[in-house]
Amino acid sequence: MLEIRNLVVKIADEDKQILNGLSLTVNDGEVAAIMGPNGSGKSTLSYVIAGKEDYEVLDGEILLDGENVLEMEADARAAAGIFLAFQYPLEIPGVATMTFLKAAMNAQRRARGEAELLTPDFIKAVNGAADRLGIARDMLRRPLNVGFSGGEKKRMEILQMALLSPSMCILDETDSGLDIDALRIVAEGVNALRDPRRGFLVITHYQRLLDHIVPDTVHVMSKGRIVKTGGKELALELEKNGYAGYADAA
Amino acid sequence: MSIVTPFKTAAEHALSAQFSAAKAELPGSLPVRKLREDAFAGFEAKGLPHRRLESWRYTDLRALLREAKPLAIDASATPAIEARLDELALDGVRLVLIDGAFSAELSTLEALPDGVAIHSLAEALVSGREDLTRVLAGPGIAQGDTGLMLNTALMRDGVFIEIADGTELAQPIAIVSLASGEAERAIFHRSVVVAGQGVKATIFEIGEGVGAEASQINGAIVFETGDESDVQHLRIVTGQAPETVQVQTLMASVGGHAKFESFALVCDAATLRQQYFVEYAGEHSEVGLRGVNLLGGSEHSDVTLVMDHAVPHGVSREMFKTIIGGEATGVFQGKVIVRKYAQKTDGGMRSNTLLLNDGATMFNKPELEIFADDVVCGHGATVAQMDGEQLFYLMARGLPRREAEALVLQAFAGEAVEFVQDESLRGMVMDRIEAWLARRDVAAVAGAV
Numbered sequence: 138m139l140e141i142r143n144l145v146v147k148i149a150d151e152d153k154q155i156l157n158g159l160s161l162t163v164n165d166g167e168v169a170a171i172m173g174p175n176g177s178g179k180s181t182l183s184y185v186i187a188g189k190e191d192y193e194v195l196d197g198e199i200l201l202d203g204e205n206v207l208e209m210e211a212d213a214r215a216a217a218g219i220f221l222a223f224q225y226p227l228e229i230p231g232v233a234t235m236t237f238l239k240a241a242m243n244a245q246r247r248a249r250g251e252a253e254l255l256t257p258d259f260i261k262a263v264n265g266a267a268d269r270l271g272i273a274r275d276m277l278r279r280p281l282n283v284g285f286s287g288g289e290k291k292r293m294e295i296l297q298m299a300l301l302s303p304s305m306c307i308l309d310e311t312d313s314g315l316d317i318d319a320l321r322i323v324a325e326g327v328n329a330l331r332d333p334r335r336g337f338l339v340i341t342h343y344q345r346l347l348d349h350i351v352p353d354t355v356h357v358m359s360k361g362r363i364v365k366t367g368g369k370e371l372a373l374e375l376e377k378n379g380y381a382g383y384a385d386a387a
Numbered sequence: 388m389s390i391v392t393p394f395k396t397a398a399e400h401a402l403s404a405q406f407s408a409a410k411a412e413l414p415g416s417l418p419v420r421k422l423r424e425d426a427f428a429g430f431e432a433k434g435l436p437h438r439r440l441e442s443w444r445y446t447d448l449r450a451l452l453r454e455a456k457p458l459a460i461d462a463s464a465t466p467a468i469e470a471r472l473d474e475l476a477l478d479g480v481r482l483v484l485i486d487g488a489f490s491a492e493l494s495t496l497e498a499l500p501d502g503v504a505i506h507s508l509a510e511a512l513v514s515g516r517e518d519l520t521r522v523l524a525g526p527g528i529a530q531g532d533t534g535l536m537l538n539t540a541l542m543r544d545g546v547f548i549e550i551a552d553g554t555e556l557a558q559p560i561a562i563v564s565l566a567s568g569e570a571e572r573a574i575f576h577r578s579v580v581v582a583g584q585g586v587k588a589t590i591f592e593i594g595e596g597v598g599a600e601a602s603q604i605n606g607a608i609v610f611e612t613g614d615e616s617d618v619q620h621l622r623i624v625t626g627q628a629p630e631t632v633q634v635q636t637l638m639a640s641v642g643g644h645a646k647f648e649s650f651a652l653v654c655d656a657a658t659l660r661q662q663y664f665v666e667y668a669g670e671h672s673e674v675g676l677r678g679v680n681l682l683g684g685s686e687h688s689d690v691t692l693v694m695d696h697a698v699p700h701g702v703s704r705e706m707f708k709t710i711i712g713g714e715a716t717g718v719f720q721g722k723v724i725v726r727k728y729a730q731k732t733d734g735g736m737r738s739n740t741l742l743l744n745d746g747a748t749m750f751n752k753p754e755l756e757i758f759a760d761d762v763v764c765g766h767g768a769t770v771a772q773m774d775g776e777q778l779f780y781l782m783a784r785g786l787p788r789r790e791a792e793a794l795v796l797q798a799f800a801g802e803a804v805e806f807v808q809d810e811s812l813r814g815m816v817m818d819r820i821e822a823w824l825a826r827r828d829v830a831a832v833a834g835a836v
Contacts, residue, residue: 187783190775211782212791220783227780231798237781240794245785280798297784 139163139186139305139336144197146185146361155181157361158197163305166333170347171340172372173358174380179340180224182358183309186338187221188214201305215241216248218304222294222311229281234293237281238263242300266299270326288319295326306330307338312346324349344376359383399434401455405573406540409458413543414508416515422523426539429531436533445718445750446660446689448534451632456603458541459486459572464493467597468565475593479558480505486567487576487606488544502554508545508577519547522579522611525638528695528724529664534634538607541575545606548590552583552613559589559621559809564606568598568628577607584613584642589809592622594635601630601657610639612647614669619808620649623819624656629684631657636664643669643698650807651678652816653688654823663692665703667729673702679800679816680707681823682715682747689718696729699759705736708803710796711747712827722754725762734764741799742772743827793824 139162146156155178163169173179185192186199188211198205206214229237243253254262267277270292282290291311298306308327312320327337327350339350347355347369355371356363357380364383365371395403406427415423435452436443462485472483472493482505483493489507496505511519529535546562562578580590592608612618620637627633633656641647653659665674680688694703709717719738740749751768773795781791800820807813 187779189779189783210788211779212785212787215783215785223780223783227774227777229777229781229795229798231801232794237784237794240786240790241781241784244787244790248785248787301785 138165138202139338140200141186142198142200144185144199145195146181146192147195149191149193154195155192155361156185159358159362161356161363163336163338165304165336167354168331168337168339168350168352169354169356170352170372171338171356171358172342172344172375175342177358178361179358180309183221183307183338183340186307187211187219212244213248215301215303216245220298220301220303220306222291222298222306222308224310224313226282226290226294228283230283232281234277234279234281235263238277238297238300241297245301262300266296269329270296270299271322272296287314288316291315291319291323292326295323299326299330304334305336305338307340309340310342311339312341312343320346321349344372347372357383395434396449398449398452398455402537403431405455405458409541413541414512416513418515418517418520419512419523422520423540426536430533430536430540433533442532442691442720445716445720446687448632448634448660451658452603456571456573459488459543459574462486462488462567464490465567465569465597468493468567471565471595471597472563475563477561477563480560482546482560482562484545484562484564484576486572486602487564487574489546500554500556502551503556503560504549506547508547508579509543511547511579519579522581522609523577525609526640526664526666526695528666528693529636529638532636532662532664534605534660534662535607535636538575538577538605538634538636541605542577542607543575545576545578547578548580550580550582550586550588553585554583555587556589559591559812561591561593564592564594566594566596566598566602566604566627566631568596568600568602571600571602573603573605575605577609580608580610580618582610582612582616582618584615586613586616586618589619589621589812591812592620594622594624594633595626596628596631597626599628601628602633604631604633606634607636607638610637610641610647612639612642612645614642615644616642617646620647621807621809621812621816622649622651623816624651624653624659624661625819626655627657627659629657633657633659635659635661637661639665639674640668641665641672641674643672645669645672647672648675648806648808649677650803650816652819653678654681654819656686656688658687660689660691664695665693666695667698667701670698671700673704675704675806677704677706677803677806678708679803679820680709680717681800681820682709682711682717683713683827684715685713686715687718688716689720691718691720692722694721694723694734696723696725696732696734699728699730699732701729701732703732703734703736706803706806707738708800709738709740709749710743710800711740711749712743714746715748717749719750719768720752720754721766722756723764723766725755725757725759725764727758730759730761732759732762732764734762736766738768739799740770741796742770793821796824797821
């Protein structure tokens with residue numbers, strides 16, 4: 138379970154405050170969507186949960202299963218179960234995707250005091266997950282995300298999510314840059330991972346993604362706060378009326 | 388430009404005295420003696436290279452050599468040297484130099500493949516072979532370099548490798564040059580590789596310090612390769628005592644339709660200047676000079692190269708990757724000359740540097756001198772910090788900071804290492820890079836991220 142209480146965050150080197158007392162809970166097994174206009178702080182929220190260093194938390198806390206993660210570095214948060222699917226996955230030239238996947242899986246296992254994976258088990262797990270997401274084997278041998286299309290990068294994010302088996306998945310604008318077919322594949326990948334022990338926080342501009350990944354709850358974010366919470370019908374209402382009505386609520 | 392040398396330094400005086408005292412017993416036939424005398428006269432006229440000479444601007448040898456250490460005359464195997472050789476566990480032909488002197492006893496020459504002849508340089512120098520004198524002189528562009536002149540004047544030993552036409556070697560020939568570090572010494576060695584037509588061979592040079600005392604090392608290797616040959620050179624310079632000052636010169640004259648590639652890994656090498664002088668003796672040849680420099684502490688590594696396209700249809704590629712931490716300094720000076728008749732030259736030069744912290748310094752000076760009008764030549768030099776976004780991405784997947792950094796740095800260096808053709812040597816290079824990254828001082832890096 139992810140609990141965010143009264144989170145106040147600014148950009149580290151500037152005076153610009155992005156999150157202004159944001160509170161939010163995502164229960165195990167819940168798919169929560171955050172919708173909001175550009176500049177409302179959605180991506181900042183995802184980065185702050187994942188542990189990016191460019192921000193300064195002025196107040197509040199982020200609890201994962203009751204434990205405050207704000208003091209942890211990004212790698213410790215990942216090992217604790219937080220996974221951020223990036224809006225723009227980074228290209229890492231010179232690092233083969235397989236090498237990276239193995240390093241990541243084993244680093245998390247080590248951090249949790251588990252034994253490292255044996256190579257045959259690792260390869261079996263990767264190939265199985267890749268096949269389900271329609272990722273060609275040849276892509277796994279290429280440097281991570283280098284020269285991948287937008288759709289391939291997003292599928293690679295979901296592959297990592299499947300392999301790392303996190304308890305809290307944050308999807309930051311996963312639909313951006315995807316055509317309808319790619320969107321469907323990615324959504325199916327996410328849906329396959331829905332589990333009573335796993336929570337999802339799906340950040341998006343558009344209702345479109347939520348046709349494929351149907352949320353349990355929808356939160357509207359504006360000016361760094363959650364200004365309205367409702368069921369999946371709230372997304373449809375936003376699609377129809379836009380965000381204009383929520384500007385004043387913040 | 389005329390260089391005014393107002394007075395001689397203590398080291399220059401000492402070198403003159405050393406040459407006068409040693410020249411009678413330094414090995415050499417009459418033509419070799421003449422070569423030595425001329426080189427030393429050239430050195431005396433100019434003195435030790437210093438920062439007002441453009442090509443030595445960032446490595447002021449005059450300032451670095453406060454005194455000239457005593458010449459290494461002979462050396463014998465110590466238990467430390469034997470242990471080091473065991474650790475290196477090199478298969479095949481292994482040629483060992485201790486303080487620059489060839490040791491037949493420590494070398495493995497039994498399994499010499501057909502078509503390969505090996506002599507100590509000292510032996511070859513007295514043999515009176517005229518072709519050797521020509522090869523020793525090196526390419527025209529190397530003339531006038533005072534670091535090299537000193538080597539020519541004072542070279543005592545090394546190896547002379549001849550590979551007959553058509554010979555294809557399955558295994559690398561290793562030249563292991565160990566500085567004993569038993570006492571402070573000046574070491575002058577040179578090796579010569581003459582590869583005939585159609586030869587395929589890999590020469591692996593490794594230079595290491597064994598003991599604690601600093602050395603002054605001036606080494607050189609000369610390649611003359613035949614038409615249609617494919618000669619690969621790998622050099623590792625490592626494990627030097629902190630006060631060691633070293634100049635390593637590589638000269639190559641490359642035949643037509645041939646390939647010559649050199650790769651150098653520098654780590655824990657104290658103060659090092661590597662200089663390359665390469666000329667194309669025939670058309671349609673391809674030369675690659677690449678390297679990885681891993682610097683920390685107060686280390687200094689200078690890569691200065693001159694690529695001389697004197698004939699048409701030459702291809703040259705240079706790629707140097709430098710990672711600098713601590714207060715260390717890296718230097719890359721690359722000059723590609725394309726002479727008037729060298730049409731259709733294709734040259735590409737790159738120097739990429741990652742600075743790990745504020746105290747690290749890099750000097751980049753790429754130069755193109757193009758006199759032909761139908762060529763493709765480019766160069767690029769970058770100096771950057773590690774990419775914080777990349778590191779965050781890797782950490783968000785669970786990699787601890789150190790591991791994430793190591794992965795990014797390894798990949799950065801790996802781009803150049805990929806060009807090492809021999810698989811086991813490539814593995815050895817990557818292992819050493821990994822070991823260096825694992826030892827790296829994390830605290831010094833934290834500020835850069």
